[in-house]
Amino acid sequence: MCCGHCSDSIQRQMLFHEYCSAAQEAKILLTSECSLQEVRVALRALALHHEYAAWEAAFLRSKKRFLSLEFDRDVHEDLAATLLQKNIRHPSLTVRVITILAVGMAHDYRLVPIILQALSDDSDTVRQIALQVAAMYGSSSLLRALSDLAKNDSSMQVRVAAYRAAALLEITDLTSHLRGVVQNSQLDGTERREAWRALCLLANPQRPVLMGIDQALMTCEMLKEHPEKYVEEEVLQLFAADHPDVQLATLQVVLRRGKEFRSAAIIESVRKLACHSPSARVQMQAAAILYLQEDPLGEDKLIEGLSSSSSMLCEAASEAICSLGIQGAHLAGRFLSTVQGTRAQVNLAFVLLVSREKIEEAGDIIAMFMQRIESCRAMERFLCEDQKILIPPSPLQAEIIKRDLAKKIICLLAAAQYSKVKEVVAQYLAGQQVGWSFCSGVLLAEGDCESFGEPTQEESFASVLEQALFSLQREGEEAGLNAVINLYPHSRWQDKLTILEAIAYSENRKATCFLRGRCVQESASLQSAAAGALFALFK
Known part of the structure; x- marks a missing residue:
């Protein structure tokens, strides 16, 4: 069968949800000299059948022929969407929660069926x-x-x-x-x-x-x-x-x-x-x-x-x-x-x-x-009156509001140009697991680009992470991106979520390779977070 007919056959099978057969034909197609469009179809079939190891291997081989695949929006969003579709049915509550939050970050109308499932x-x-x-x-x-x-x-x-x-x-x-x-x-x-x-x-x-x-x-x-x-x-x-x-x-x-x-x-x-x-x-x-x-x-x-x-x-x-x-x-x-x-x-x-x-x-x-x-x-x-939490009061909500209050107080101290604001930030972060970009960008928002410039002595991992996140948000360039990526392997689960979210909103598409790797190599919850970040990055 020629490449064109094989590609058409794969698309028909995907249309009728025959993903196993489509994936088998996709593997055959990828061994031939197929076009860029045919590679996209084959990769989509592998993703829909959740064969992510095969997807990654095929992607890396095909990228040598088609360099544009590295930042191909359709290919990456197809991968991310299939991960979210799979993980919204995961037996772990944590994974399902992270998945629906990732759909919120993605904000793509193709994901409406996932919201209906949730x-x-x-x-x-x-x-x-x-x-x-x-x-x-x-x-x-x-x-x-x-x-x-x-x-x-x-x-x-x-x-x-x-x-x-x-x-x-x-x-x-x-x-x-x-x-x-x-x-x-x-x-x-x-x-x-x-x-x-x-x-x-x-x-x-x-x-x-x-x-x-x-x-x-x-x-x-x-x-x-x-x-x-x-x-x-x-x-x-x-x-x-x-x-x-x-x-x-x-x-x-x-x-x-x-x-x-x-x-x-x-x-x-x-x-x-x-x-x-x-x-x-x-x-x-x-x-x-x-x-x-x-x-x-x-x-x-x-x-x-x-x-x-x-x-x-x-x-x-x-x-x-x-x-x-x-x-x-x-x-x-x-x-x-x-x-x-x-x-x-x-x-x-x-x-x-x-x-x-x-x-x-x-x-x-x-x-x-x-x-x-x-x-x-x-x-x-x-x-904090602008903080609208749709979930009715829970034991965690008081802690969420307390952290939000701390963030806004730090912002106020920076805006007022209080001389000891850096010490206040360092002391607050010491020993804290603030998560989800707690203090990053606070001083930047007030025009204070120097307050995180020099690390404090005996600083905690949270402080190092916040400095890296601040650098990413301030510069949005390769140096800031590399700083958070280098911290990722040494981070706790919460820190990894923080890093993935920060990358999602950095608008730096050089992070595509890193996020793609997290999609196919991480545990389910972090897969979902990375998938949502991929969607956000291409917006």
Whole structure:
């Protein structure tokens, strides 16, 4: 059989999913003097039958004749796609999770069938992550599958994730179902809250704002994210709720509008809360709004809070100051050295760094905080509100937010040109396994290209890795690429994921050979990560 007929036969067999026969014919074809197009067909057949050792050997032989194969997009994406298709059915949960994350990194519509497979996975975790990836793609088949999960999935957490994704993708067909969820008192409160939030985003619920504290809080969250839906009557109704959490959330909605509002009714409600609320946090947040409106009562109440001997009241006042951003710098600088309580001092120092005032004094306080970083409401609200995690709260989410907070604090210290920022970074990285490009590029983003220039003494592997990642992101050239590739064999699994992700976004196609090798030689989870990186590299 001539090469042309053999190539046609292979394509017909692949069309009918007869991959074993196609692979056998491909091996025969590759022994002849076939064309570049015929080599591509044969390599695809071997990849579809998952004969990766044969694929690699055939590729290396053919590359000697056709040098363009080294960076051939179709050949490499065919290889990557077959790996992802195979590994989404892998018995290991870790492999399936990495695979669907890699599909998200790839962002190629030929991979939609893999997302559909993940949406029907036995694992709740895989289905939740697949929903996030589906929200990035948004094709019609995925929208149908997402709607089905929202209505019928056995896991509440998956249904909640589907509600959030539906709101992002504006799937209005779900509004009737969401109303039913909100009204069903037999369901868990978390699910009803998320259904209410999605319903508020998708349509006018045509129901009273206050059906309960849960719905009121979700209404406030929706108004913060979508200020165009702000209605004064609803805000007044929320203020009237006799619950401090609802009142505090409503005050934050009003604060988002800055000096835009001039409603006497809103101002009067805020003044009442500043004077009479039994909650210190509500009082201080109301006072902050009055301070922004240049009402003397606001400044008096904030000074009273910051001057208090009670660390709890000081913390509430400092959180309110923090919510004002640079507008609170004057009071923050005035009380930084006298305020009671470590948290209150950290909050005020944060405001000063944002405002570029008293940088060294404030930076020293934040540097001490970084030595034992912990949850901090005020800074998290200011720095991490853009972090949208579709998976409902889990034990790992607090750690994720803590690491994100640390990254953004380091970025802030660099932007403020704090003199000891390099020491803060080195100390934080020492002994850490931060993973997934934690600090790389932070200083670069602020124009500080020298902070990682010289290695510190006794630096950890994490520091060495971050320097290499920084070099790759800053230069994106062969030196930076070689630095991370040389570290790869000595790295732990998490570090290898970090390196593969960094290479994916380096836009350096000289990494094609390295990624191709990882696709055919690594364990399944790293194969998937490398496959996703190949797709990203060719985008």
